[in-house]
Amino acid sequence: MDKIADKRDESAVTRTVLPAPAVLREEFPVSAASYQTVAQGRVAIQRLLNRQDSRFLVVTGPCSIHDPEAALDYARRLAPLAAQYSDKLVILMRTYFEKPRTTVGWRGLINDPHLDGTYDMSEGLRRARKLLVEITELGLPVATELLDTATPDYFADLISFGSIGARTTESQPHRAMASGMPMPVGFKNGTDGELQIALDAMQSAQSKHSYLGFDEDGRCCVVRTPGNPDVCLVLRGGKKSQPNYDRVSVARAVACLDKAGLPPGIVVDASHANSGYDPERQPFVAEKIGRQRLEGDKSLLGVMIESNLVGGKQSISKEMVYGKSVTDACLGWDETEALLARLHAMF
Numbered sequence: 001m002d003k004i005a006d007k008r009d010e011s012a013v014t015r016t017v018l019p020a021p022a023v024l025r026e027e028f029p030v031s032a033a034s035y036q037t038v039a040q041g042r043v044a045i046q047r048l049l050n051r052q053d054s055r056f057l058v059v060t061g062p063c064s065i066h067d068p069e070a071a072l073d074y075a076r077r078l079a080p081l082a083a084q085y086s087d088k089l090v091i092l093m094r095t096y097f098e099k100p101r102t103t104v105g106w107r108g109l110i111n112d113p114h115l116d117g118t119y120d121m122s123e124g125l126r127r128a129r130k131l132l133v134e135i136t137e138l139g140l141p142v143a144t145e146l147l148d149t150a151t152p153d154y155f156a157d158l159i160s161f162g163s164i165g166a167r168t169t170e171s172q173p174h175r176a177m178a179s180g181m182p183m184p185v186g187f188k189n190g191t192d193g194e195l196q197i198a199l200d201a202m203q204s205a206q207s208k209h210s211y212l213g214f215d216e217d218g219r220c221c222v223v224r225t226p227g228n229p230d231v232c233l234v235l236r237g238g239k240k241s242q243p244n245y246d247r248v249s250v251a252r253a254v255a256c257l258d259k260a261g262l263p264p265g266i267v268v269d270a271s272h273a274n275s276g277y278d279p280e281r282q283p284f285v286a287e288k289i290g291r292q293r294l295e296g297d298k299s300l301l302g303v304m305i306e307s308n309l310v311g312g313k314q315s316i317s318k319e320m321v322y323g324k325s326v327t328d329a330c331l332g333w334d335e336t337e338a339l340l341a342r343l344h345a346m347f
C-alpha cells in the first residue's frame with residue numbers, strides 16, 4: 001500500500017517562550033492607587049448594570065494604542081474630565097492593545113509593539129502592563145477588548161470593563177474566559193448585525209466553565225471559573241453602515257434580552273457600523289443615545305467612542321503623526337472634549 005506523503009514541515013513553526021504572567025506582575029505591580037481605581041471602576045459598572053447608579057457610561061479612547069506615550073498623554077487629558085463630570089458620567093479610557101482583523105493587518109501593541117512585523121510580544125505585554133499601571137494611577141479606570149484568551153493573565157487585574165468583540169463573541173474559548181474575568185464584560189453583536197450570538201455568549205459567560213489555560217507561572221492547567229454575573233450587550237451595528245442604535249433596534253434588543261432571561265443592559269458602540277465608519281458621526285450617535293436614555297430607555301447604559309489626540313487615521317510609516325490612529329479613524333481630542341461636556345450638560 002502506498003504511504004501517504006506528509007509534506008508539512010513542522011520545523012517551519014517556531015515557538016518563543018514568554019515571561020510568565022507572575023514575572024510581569026512583579027515587574028509592574030499594582031500600586032495602592034491603581035488598585036483603588038480598578039476596583040472603583042468595576043463597582044461603578046456593576047452598579048450601572050444593577051440599576052443602583054443612574055449615571056451614563058462613556059468609554060472613550062483610541063481605536064488601538066500604538067504609542068504608549070501618546071496614550072498616556074490622552075489619559076492625562078481625560079482623567080481630570082472624568083473627575084469633573086463624575087456626578088453624571090462614569091468615564092473609562094478605552095485602552096485597546098489587541099486588534100481583531102477582518103483579514104490581515106497590524107494586530108496591536110501586544111502582538112507587534114515595534115510596528116514592524118517583528119512580533120516582540122514579550123515587549124508588547126510589558127508595554128501594555130506598564131501603561132495600564134500608569135493610567136490607573138491617574139485615577140482613570142480602563143476598558144479593553146479581551147481578544148487573545150491567554151493575554152488577560154497578564155493584565156486582567158488592571159481592567160475595569162472588558163469587551164468581547166464582534167468577531168469573537170461566538171467563540172467558546174472567549175465565552176469561557178469571560179466567565180472567569182474579575183470585571184464586567186460586554187459582548188458585541190456580530191459583524192453581520194446578528195444579536196443572537198451575543199445573547200448566547202452572555203448566557204454562556206454567566207455559567208461556570210472548565211477550560212485549558214495557564215496559571216500565573218505559565219504552566220498549562222485546567223481553569224475552573226465561577227461564571228460572570230456582570231455581563232451586558234454591546235450594539236455596534238451590522239455590515240458596514242447598518243446601524244442598530246435607533247429606537248426600534250434597541251427595543252428589539254431589549255425584547256431579545258428579556259426573552260433570554262438576561263439583564264437589560266445595553267452599551268452602544270458609537271463607532272464602527274453605527275457611525276458608518278465616519279468618526280465625525282460619533283457625537284451624533286452618542287448624543288442620540290443620551291437623548292433616548294433621557295426619554296425613558298433605561299436599558300441604555302452608555303456609549304463607546306473611538307477617539308484620539310488627533311482625528312482621522314494614518315498608515316504605519318517611518319514618519320507618523322503623533323496621537324493619530326493607525327487602525328480605525330478616530331474622533332479628535334477637541335471634538336471629544338466638547339462631546340463629553342455636552343453629554344454632561346445633557347444629564
Ligand SMILES: O=C[C@H](O)[C@H](O)COP(=O)(O)O
Pocket residue numbers: 063099100101102103104105272327328
Ligand atoms: O476596531 C477596529 C477594526 O474595525 C477591526 O479591528 C477590524 O479592522 P479591519 O477590518 O481593518 O481589519
Ligand SMILES: C=C(OP(=O)(O)O)C(=O)O
Pocket residue numbers: 063096100145164165166167188236269272
Ligand atoms: C474591533 C472592534 O470592534 P468590533 O468588534 O465591533 O469590530 C473594536 O472596538 O476595536
